[in-house]
Amino acid sequence: xxxxxxxxxxxxxxxxxxxxxxxxxxxxxxxxxxxxxxxxxxxxxxxxxxxxxxxxxxxxxxxxxxxxxxxxxxxxxxxxxxxxxxxxxxxxxxxxxxxxxxxxxxxxxxxxxxxxxxxxxxxxxxxxxxxxxxxxxxxxxxxxxxxxxxxxxxxxxxxxxxxxxxxxxxxxxxxxxxxxxxxxxxxxxxxxxxxxxxxxxxxxxxxxxxxxxx
Amino acid sequence: xxxxxxxxxxxxxxxxxxxxxxxxxxxxxxxxxxxxxxxxxxxxxxxxxxxxxxxxxxxxxxxxxxxxxxxxxxxxxxxxxxxxxxxxxxxxxxxxxxxxxxxxxxx
Amino acid sequence: xxxxxxxxxxxxxxxxxxxxxxxxxxxxxxxxxxxxxxxxxxxxxxxxxxxxxxxxxxxxxxxxxxxxxxxxxxxxxxxxxxxxxxxxxxxxxxxxxxxxxxxxxxxxxxxxxxxxxxxxxxxxxxxxxxxxxxxxxxxxxxxxxxxxxxxxxxxxxxxxxxxxxxxxxxxxxxxxxxxxxxxxxxxxxxxxxxxxxxxxxxxxxxxxxxxxxxxxxxxxxxxxxxxxxxxxxxxxxxxxxxxxxxxxxxxxxxxxxxxxxxxxxxxxxxxxxxxxxxxxxxxxxxxxxxxxxxxxxxxxxxxxxxxxxxxxxxxxxxxxxxxxxxxxxxxxxxxxxxxxxxxxxxx
Numbered sequence: 001x002x003x004x005x006x007x008x009x010x011x012x013x014x015x016x017x018x019x020x021x022x023x024x025x026x027x028x029x030x031x032x033x034x035x036x037x038x039x040x041x042x043x044x045x046x047x048x049x050x051x052x053x054x055x056x057x058x059x060x061x062x063x064x065x066x067x068x069x070x071x072x073x074x075x076x077x078x079x080x081x082x083x084x085x086x087x088x089x090x091x092x093x094x095x096x097x098x099x100x101x102x103x104x105x106x107x108x109x110x111x112x113x114x115x116x117x118x119x120x121x122x123x124x125x126x127x128x129x130x131x132x133x134x135x136x137x138x139x140x141x142x143x144x145x146x147x148x149x150x151x152x153x154x155x156x157x158x159x160x161x162x163x164x165x166x167x168x169x170x171x172x173x174x175x176x177x178x179x180x181x182x183x184x185x186x187x188x189x190x191x192x193x194x195x196x197x198x199x200x201x202x203x204x205x206x207x208x209x210x211x212x213x214x
Numbered sequence: 215x216x217x218x219x220x221x222x223x224x225x226x227x228x229x230x231x232x233x234x235x236x237x238x239x240x241x242x243x244x245x246x247x248x249x250x251x252x253x254x255x256x257x258x259x260x261x262x263x264x265x266x267x268x269x270x271x272x273x274x275x276x277x278x279x280x281x282x283x284x285x286x287x288x289x290x291x292x293x294x295x296x297x298x299x300x301x302x303x304x305x306x307x308x309x310x311x312x313x314x315x316x317x318x319x320x321x
Numbered sequence: 322x323x324x325x326x327x328x329x330x331x332x333x334x335x336x337x338x339x340x341x342x343x344x345x346x347x348x349x350x351x352x353x354x355x356x357x358x359x360x361x362x363x364x365x366x367x368x369x370x371x372x373x374x375x376x377x378x379x380x381x382x383x384x385x386x387x388x389x390x391x392x393x394x395x396x397x398x399x400x401x402x403x404x405x406x407x408x409x410x411x412x413x414x415x416x417x418x419x420x421x422x423x424x425x426x427x428x429x430x431x432x433x434x435x436x437x438x439x440x441x442x443x444x445x446x447x448x449x450x451x452x453x454x455x456x457x458x459x460x461x462x463x464x465x466x467x468x469x470x471x472x473x474x475x476x477x478x479x480x481x482x483x484x485x486x487x488x489x490x491x492x493x494x495x496x497x498x499x500x501x502x503x504x505x506x507x508x509x510x511x512x513x514x515x516x517x518x519x520x521x522x523x524x525x526x527x528x529x530x531x532x533x534x535x536x537x538x539x540x541x542x543x544x545x546x547x548x549x550x551x552x553x554x555x556x557x558x559x560x561x562x563x564x565x566x567x568x569x570x571x572x573x574x575x576x577x578x579x580x581x582x583x584x585x586x587x588x589x590x591x592x593x594x595x596x597x598x599x600x601x602x603x604x605x606x607x608x609x610x611x612x613x614x615x616x617x618x619x620x621x622x623x624x625x626x627x628x629x630x631x632x633x634x635x636x637x638x639x640x641x642x643x644x645x646x647x648x649x650x651x652x653x654x655x656x657x658x659x660x661x662x663x664x665x666x667x668x
Contacts (some may be wrong), residue, residue: 059562060563060565060567061479061480107467107529110480114480216652218655220634221420222655223652233421237422244595247383250629281455292453296454308514310517311517
């Protein structure tokens with residue numbers, strides 16, 4: 001495989017979550033002739049691993065953000081090459097995120113927003129206890145992903161309301177709906193017509209990335 | 215909602231048997247379940263066969279004023295039963311101490 | 322399954338899931354494998370024919386309800402029948418009709434920040450309860466550092482600040498929120514214990530990550546100075562402490578990333594008297610997988626713990642399916658495995 005050493009070096013540098021090490025690895029890979037989009041894709045895959053390690057308690061939120069900062073710097077450093085080639089510095093997608101109305105739990109949602117941002121999505125996080133109509137209105141402003149979180153069996157019903165309202169607004173086809181939270185299951189997601197169910201923030205991010213790549 | 219399920223599968227039985235007594239000893243002495251059970255058995259002078267025997271414990275609890283599920287007029291209940299539990303288990307119960315403090319009752 | 326749905330599996334499939342669940346626990350928490358006897362026993366229990374299974378006579382453990390009277394009275398966010406009765410009557414139902422060995426009394430919105438303003442009412446309620454019940458009563462509330470962050474609280478929200486790369490500001494906001502939460506926990510704890518309540522239960526500790534955990538441990542340490550003998554239980558919210566801050570420590574140990582067998586040692590150091598580990602159920606995996614995974618983690622916790630363990634076995638934890646009315650087949654099997662193999666002191 002071409003650039004095998006550089007791939008490993010980039011992966012390990014991002015997992016280390018040290019901004020200078022990431023920058024050094026990017027420069028080394030660039031000097032070795034590794035294409036910019038391959039560098040970014042390698043870092044992106046490593047970013048998914050960072051998410052899993054965070055959820056397993058091996059890395060912590062400041063690490064995740066450092067890795068994200070390193071990734072951001074890498075994209076800036078490779079900007080010219082990415083624009084010249086087939087790569088892109090544009091966001092993978094725009095995600096509107098929020099904890100549904102009546103629910104004030106937001107740690108999981110915030111972590112998911114962070115991971116999506118680190119994975120290259122533009123995130124508009126509306127916070128917690130978000131009125132359902134506000135989620136729909138923000139989606140109408142232009143997004144292709146809508147992520148909702150709920151930690152209570154009584155508030156998760158709001159997710160179906162939002163999906164129905166996206167249908168009524170005629171934008172449902174353009175929006176990938178993601179749902180998550182402790183009481184939410186794949187079965188529930190299927191029942192309400194959501195597109196993605198994430199058991200964890202990293203799983204949600206992985207699935208969203210796969211959809212964005214299609 | 216699955217409390218009854220847990221109880222029938224694995225619970226000690228509360229005031230039907232010795233569950234509250236073992237629980238109280240575990241809280242007070244911060245000891246593991248086997249030690250808590252042994253303490254209660256030693257203090258009550260009963261064995262393993264009796265601690266989960268609803269029939270035996272119903273009579274035992276009534277006899278010693280430790281409180282039980284069904285009300286029979288006049289039988290110790292609530293804090294009255296807990297004062298008797300203090301004596302038989304030789305432990306302090308916080309609300310009984312509080313009662314004695316605010317009313318100047320003596321143990 | 323972990324979401325409560327039914328699926329027929331062969332003995333071989335169950336065995337494979339048990340081994341896989343165990344391996345997952347070993348990998349995540351870095352705990353030892355179960356023994357072959359343990360694995361075989363879990364498979365046997367899973368394959369028992371009856372709808373319900375139970376422990377043998379003499380092996381019963383302490384059963385407690387950490388939802389308080391909420392579980393009958395009102396929607397606490399997870400499956401309540403909303404029966405109309407007084408709080409005291411609801412507690413007595415648990416004592417007299419539902420076989421509880423100990424119980425936890427709670428306010429309708431049991432987060433620290435919500436209980437503080439109604440502490441007078443809660444103290445009076447506790448006194449009433451203590452006079453009218455026999456089983457040990459603890460007062461339950463949730464540390465819940467999340468409510469101290471904006472918009473419900475005065476401090477910045479660390480994950481939001483970090484997303485804007487305002488790392489230092491995030492760290493400072495988190496520490497301030499932790500201190501405020503800790504002080505409020507002590508405020509509530511001292512007043513409740515002064516009524517003669519048997520003890521306290523901190524529920525869903527570390528729901529806000531490592532700062533939530535450390536703040537709660539500091540509060541226990543503080544409460545111990547005034548109430549050295551009170552029972553102070555600590556029930557966790559998740560199997561691993563989220564590293565929102567990533568640097569806060571307790572007793573010289575980094576709080577982030579700890580699993581149950583590590584969390585319990587910090588709890589012991591703080592003066593906690595009973596520990597309630599949590600292992601999260603994966604709703605996409607089978608009950609056999611989830612129970613094996615939970616038992617593997619809790620077994621190690623039980624082995625190293627010097628204090629009693631009351632493992633959380635509610636909806637979505639301890640191998641119990643994530644469903645409002647979890648199937649009795651799954652619940653009783655999870656209970657039996659947890660007691661026989663992980664050797665817990667209570668549920």
